[in-house]
Amino acid sequence: MPLYTLITQDGVLSSEAKATLAAELTHLHSEYSGVPKNWVHVVFQEYAPGNGFTAGEAAATAALTLLIRTGRTADYKRGLLQRLWTLFQRATGAPDDQIVIGIQEVPPSQAMEMGQIMPDVVGE
Template sequence: MPLYMVTTQAGILGLEAKADLAAALTRFHSGYAGVPEDWVQVVFQDYPPGNAFSAGKPSATAALTLLIRTGRSPEYKRGLVTQLWQLLQSATGAPDDRIVIGVQEVPPSQTMEMGQIMPEVAG
């Protein structure tokens, strides 16, 4: 179920860098959440230069949005975003003021993968 959307300016991440980041996110999330690697999905979106802004000025912002099932503690999610920050920063070389990470949650009953309604998060 975890769905990672990684958005960067075109040219920041080449094909090999995307594959490396996807593999790192998959390994990390599988180990951190205790879910099978084949549950982890990573999608990259590139935008042309001049199409992202910070403080109203053009910026090569790197963004990561993660969609997960509800049921995790605030401590779990803080640890999650802290590790994700490091992975994204390492892959993109972006400074702290050009990285944005957000976690969105959805009830398991409203998610399907591999033809199955997703189970509740285990204790």
């Protein structure tokens, strides 16, 4: 179920950098949450220079959104956000003011994977 969507300006991440970051995110999420690696999905999207802004000024803003099932504690999510920030900033080289990371949650009963309704989150 975890779906990572990463948005960067075109050219910020090479194909090799994307593959490395996808592997790092997959490993992190699998280890941190205990879900199988084949449940972790990573999608990259890029935008043309001049189409990203921070504080109203053109910038190579980088965004990472994670879609997960509801049921994790606030401490779990804070810890995950901190680890994601480190990985994403290292990969993009973006300064703090040009990175945005967010977690979105969906009830397991409203998500499917591999043809099955997702199970509830079990323990931390």
